[in-house]
Amino acid sequence: MRLLLAAAALLALLPFGLPPYAMTLLTEALILGLFAMSLDLMVGYARLISFGHAAAYGFGAYASGNFLLHTSMPLPCAVLLAGLLGGIVAIGVGWVCTQATGISFSMLTLAYAQLLYAVAFKWTPVTGASDGLAGIPRNPGPFGVTWWSTHAGFYYLTLAFLLGAFVFCRQLVRSPFGAVLRGIRENEAKTIALGYNTRRYKIAIVAISFGVAGLAGALYAPFAGFANTELLFWLLSGQVLIMVIVGGAGTLVGPVLGAMFFLYVQQKLSSYTDSWALFFGVIFILFVLFMPEGIWGLIQSRFKQKTV
Amino acid sequence: MDFLPFLVTQCLNALSQAALLFFLGCGLTLIFGIMRIVNFAHGAFFMLGAYVGYSTVHWTGNFWTALIAAPILVGGFGAAFELGILRRLYGRDGHAFLMVTFGLTLVMGEVIRLIWGVEALQVKPPESLSDIVFILDEPFPVYRLFLAGAGIVVALVIWQFLERTRLGLLIRATSQNAEMVHALGTDVRLVRSAVFGIGCGLAGIGGVMAAPLVTASLGMAPNAVIDTFVIVIIGGMGSFLGSLIGAVLVAFVQVFGTYYFPDFALAFMYLIMVTVLVVRPGGLLGKEA
Amino acid sequence: MTGTSGFSRRALLGATLASPVVLRHALGDEPIKIGMPCALTGPGGEVGEQMRRGAEFWIKSVNAKGGLLGRPIQLYAQDTAGDPATAVRKAQDVVERDGCRLLFGMTLSSEALAVVPKLAEWNAIFISSDNGDGRLTGSSFVPNFFRANTSGPMGTRAVALYLRQANFKNFYALGMDYAWGRNSISVFKDEVKKSGKNFIADIYSPIGTQDFSTYITKIRQSGADACYLVLQGDDNNAFLAQAKQYRLGDKVQLLTEIVDLNSIHAVGEAAIGLIGSSRYTFTFPGEANAQFVAAWKKEYGNVPDVFEGEQWQACQVLQAGIEKAGSIEADKLRPALETVEIDSIKGKVTMRACDHQGVQQGFMVKVVRKEGFADPIPELIATFPADQVTPACRQMTYDS
Numbered sequence: 001m002r003l004l005l006a007a008a009a010l011l012a013l014l015p016f017g018l019p020p021y022a023m024t025l026l027t028e029a030l031i032l033g034l035f036a037m038s039l040d041l042m043v044g045y046a047r048l049i050s051f052g053h054a055a056a057y058g059f060g061a062y063a064s065g066n067f068l069l070h071t072s073m074p075l076p077c078a079v080l081l082a083g084l085l086g087g088i089v090a091i092g093v094g095w096v097c098t099q100a101t102g103i104s105f106s107m108l109t110l111a112y113a114q115l116l117y118a119v120a121f122k123w124t125p126v127t128g129a130s131d132g133l134a135g136i137p138r139n140p141g142p143f144g145v146t147w148w149s150t151h152a153g154f155y156y157l158t159l160a161f162l163l164g165a166f167v168f169c170r171q172l173v174r175s176p177f178g179a180v181l182r183g184i185r186e187n188e189a190k191t192i193a194l195g196y197n198t199r200r201y202k203i204a205i206v207a208i209s210f211g212v213a214g215l216a217g218a219l220y221a222p223f224a225g226f227a228n229t230e231l232l233f234w235l236l237s238g239q240v241l242i243m244v245i246v247g248g249a250g251t252l253v254g255p256v257l258g259a260m261f262f263l264y265v266q267q268k269l270s271s272y273t274d275s276w277a278l279f280f281g282v283i284f285i286l287f288v289l290f291m292p293e294g295i296w297g298l299i300q301s302r303f304k305q306k307t308v
Numbered sequence: 309m310d311f312l313p314f315l316v317t318q319c320l321n322a323l324s325q326a327a328l329l330f331f332l333g334c335g336l337t338l339i340f341g342i343m344r345i346v347n348f349a350h351g352a353f354f355m356l357g358a359y360v361g362y363s364t365v366h367w368t369g370n371f372w373t374a375l376i377a378a379p380i381l382v383g384g385f386g387a388a389f390e391l392g393i394l395r396r397l398y399g400r401d402g403h404a405f406l407m408v409t410f411g412l413t414l415v416m417g418e419v420i421r422l423i424w425g426v427e428a429l430q431v432k433p434p435e436s437l438s439d440i441v442f443i444l445d446e447p448f449p450v451y452r453l454f455l456a457g458a459g460i461v462v463a464l465v466i467w468q469f470l471e472r473t474r475l476g477l478l479i480r481a482t483s484q485n486a487e488m489v490h491a492l493g494t495d496v497r498l499v500r501s502a503v504f505g506i507g508c509g510l511a512g513i514g515g516v517m518a519a520p521l522v523t524a525s526l527g528m529a530p531n532a533v534i535d536t537f538v539i540v541i542i543g544g545m546g547s548f549l550g551s552l553i554g555a556v557l558v559a560f561v562q563v564f565g566t567y568y569f570p571d572f573a574l575a576f577m578y579l580i581m582v583t584v585l586v587v588r589p590g591g592l593l594g595k596e597a
Numbered sequence: 598m599t600g601t602s603g604f605s606r607r608a609l610l611g612a613t614l615a616s617p618v619v620l621r622h623a624l625g626d627e628p629i630k631i632g633m634p635c636a637l638t639g640p641g642g643e644v645g646e647q648m649r650r651g652a653e654f655w656i657k658s659v660n661a662k663g664g665l666l667g668r669p670i671q672l673y674a675q676d677t678a679g680d681p682a683t684a685v686r687k688a689q690d691v692v693e694r695d696g697c698r699l700l701f702g703m704t705l706s707s708e709a710l711a712v713v714p715k716l717a718e719w720n721a722i723f724i725s726s727d728n729g730d731g732r733l734t735g736s737s738f739v740p741n742f743f744r745a746n747t748s749g750p751m752g753t754r755a756v757a758l759y760l761r762q763a764n765f766k767n768f769y770a771l772g773m774d775y776a777w778g779r780n781s782i783s784v785f786k787d788e789v790k791k792s793g794k795n796f797i798a799d800i801y802s803p804i805g806t807q808d809f810s811t812y813i814t815k816i817r818q819s820g821a822d823a824c825y826l827v828l829q830g831d832d833n834n835a836f837l838a839q840a841k842q843y844r845l846g847d848k849v850q851l852l853t854e855i856v857d858l859n860s861i862h863a864v865g866e867a868a869i870g871l872i873g874s875s876r877y878t879f880t881f882p883g884e885a886n887a888q889f890v891a892a893w894k895k896e897y898g899n900v901p902d903v904f905e906g907e908q909w910q911a912c913q914v915l916q917a918g919i920e921k922a923g924s925i926e927a928d929k930l931r932p933a934l935e936t937v938e939i940d941s942i943k944g945k946v947t948m949r950a951c952d953h954q955g956v957q958q959g960f961m962v963k964v965v966r967k968e969g970f971a972d973p974i975p976e977l978i979a980t981f982p983a984d985q986v987t988p989a990c991r992q993m994t995y996d997s
Contacts, residue, residue, distance in 0.1 A: 277418040
């Protein structure tokens, strides 16, 4: 717990020491961290492996992109609304996908994501088709509030969303709801036998997870200033799953670290060599072989703290 | 074009496409059925087969040797990877395999780029198969007939292999009850290595066969991965017959669907996938639900 | 001009010594930094590699002659893997971390579209050498963007002008289903109608299509005598290889927007007979190109391809602009670039102020077998004057 508070404080102070390009990289890492954390809700706490999480992310990005481009909604509102919309739509998606379990569930999520990709690719008025949406502004708030338009300002906004979502998720997994999820993860049959309608819980966690992922995507659109179909592509789904696993599934904090690690290593490696993908791949393989509990798991075992 | 020649040529097109999809899907489903591994690197093995085929043709001038060399080399590499790395991960979470095969895809993609370069490479089909044949007055490439035929032959061979040979029997038994097979005295680990090798070898042969049609290029792997997954999901993970049906279904829907509704070409595969999964969550012939 | 005496002293030093080794040790010579985020792996990797090589070749030759404004040039090339998000990240890196105010690269138009809105914020100037998207000099235009290369609409226009003289009457079109494919074919459709010929239909294939048998069947059935192709990379190679297997070329003349050596090398015989617009070909006549090709061959052992030539031209444009402005500051460089006119390897290129497009000739090539070359080569068959090929300011279509 103390470790987490220290980390939060560190993150809050960083803007004072870092140059602008590092700030933008860090902001992007936090956005991806939020994205990865949302996936951890499904993967780490309910063992629902989603191969299509990019769909939620991309959806959020396109939603907030449209709000910001076509209305004068203040930025934080656009982001929240986009996340909410993502969560609501995901109820339907969750209902369909939870018809199946295990690997079939994962495949359905992949199918949904690819369908969304195919649709986005052609739906020009809303998504700009293959070009995507460009020039997404960071709309000011009421009374001309624009502190989030600067590098540092947007960073703090992202940090606020991340910490807020973290607290929310932590409360969720520690609540009775979370206990049922863990029951589903460990032994679904038994949980059903105990009288719980596990399907409803699964749909709920899918919706919440997609909503938080949508929040992350909704932050990305004004951060980068654009949203395109790459944000829905299965490659991103694979990458965010890697972030969760590398960071440590089922810990909420781990995936955030995993995202930061992933982005940092990719950035660093690719500036030194064209063959960065090679080293990247080897790093994963080594991670799996020698660090199965992930980065956070390693840190925790060092400090001998209990898991969340 | 009259309807009958059109129908016949389109069916043949679909069959040749189905053959390639089958090579990919069959290997993946075998690996999943026996080892519960989702081999993310399957597209990379497919691509490796195309490049190995290119080099073999380059050195020997003979396409047929490539057809033999590619699956052996690619399958061998697959088996070696299983032996060296995958073996340590049994008993661990399914996540582990996903990560490792994802890492392998990255590594293979980059190594292939380093060895063969970033440009697409031509793989010529053998002279005997380069011609066209007239089917009801419409020209049709002999090579595609060869593909369709090869697909049928390989499907039969694998079927017989699974049904009639001892290793085939062991494979089928292991997919149902690995512990029992182990208790009966067989080294299940060898069966697993063999299966991974065979699965990758099948992907490799698919790659060589695809190369004259699409050239050997670095884009082959990501394209192949998604196609393969779709077929196997539709047919049912772990079902050999399912992968055959899935391949044929997807190929026919793609060919005829693209002809009549070209705007939906991209969406067809996924629509079928979602429909099948909603109706039968395990796939058409799948065992899991 | 700033510090004239210091400038000429340095230039003199550079000219008399003219040795790269000495320049490297010359202290106080702040290098001119050029950032180049481009696709070196992933889709567009082939093109990105060509662009980087073109830039490196130019930098080497300029540094050997004493640099630009007496300063050596330093290239910061970064791999974007063809992903727009990575392109923005890398562009940011080279601008904010490495201090580049000049940019090349952005291989894919989607990368360019993502980066250009940020150019003003970075006070950086970007000179495109391969982005074809008409909107970059149209609706998505920003003042810090300059296009030295032939754009997509210009390529299509060259094809259309050629067809006015040719015998083909009925046209079909196949393009990749995204912005470039759709834009080019809509320009083409327009042109065909204007010339009074018959446009039968257009069809679009998803990116990553590997089996073109259905499309080939449709083209064949349509009764067209010519088909316009807007495909690139793996899709292009697959189509050409398969079209040859179906002997499509015997019945329908294949026309294309880009003819590049990589593609010809990948499909070999299947490219013979292809007629298309070429953004740059080593077979283009003239002293300037001959010298460039010879120098390139000496350095790399083979002839330069489309994007290597285009990158060289873009570098020439930048050089002319910098020399004219005497500075690399965006506010001074921009007006200088707007009026640059050079005798490029492709003929005269004039940059224009209204949309920063390089006004240049268009030409058509035909792929033929020639003695002395391992692969078939693109032979020049027609040249069209710059004012006919380049659209009006900020436009993507043509009036006549």
